[in-house]
Amino acid sequence: QVQLQESGPGLVKPSQTLSLTCTVSSASISSRGHFWSWIRQRPGKGLEWIGNIYYTGSTSYNPSLKRRLTMSVDTSKNQFSMKLTSVTAADTAVYYCARDLSYSDSTGGGSYYDFWGQGTLVTVSS
């Protein structure tokens, strides 16, 4: 069973940088067709896609966060990470990492999140 585990500080001060790492177990982060994603959920709200990264280092970011966001991957540690700069209270959320399985077939292909981490609450407060 593939497992993902988020780690990082639970409290970040306003204007500082939020840094999170996702450690992947029982699967190789270098597997083709798997994109490694970050999704967040503000308190009492819905899900927001933050961005994803491929093992090659290729990234896609949500335009709403792109100016402040950097993602990276460490294949030797089977981990991927995100950094969000200049945080405000609006960045307080549960942050999830997830595996985005992308496939190609005769119908053209598709994609979906098949495994998720348990989530980690990050609070932005002084």
Next chain:
Amino acid sequence: EIVMTQSPATLSLSLGERATLSCRASQSISSNYLSWYQQKPGQAPRLLMFDASTRATGTPARFSGSGSGTDFTLTISSLQPEDFAVYYCHQEYNLPWTFGQGTKVEIK
């Protein structure tokens, strides 16, 4: 950006009743890129359906998905106690990927 609109926001039903959840995309998407997730309080979302109508491993047969283009539906044929949760639709057809705002299925 493709906006995913789910309705209703809340569905109040009794055990054994049929639940019909709607998801509408602001532009046409391939059904291969439409998935549904179930989220219970304090838990991470769980994949329920992918390709709009394919049940994920472990998803009971009482769940079914349908739709194409802009209109998609998740149906629970007979609600069981463990089905009371929030359900999200999600598209990965066009960047940025987006989720619907969720439909909460609660016990009446």
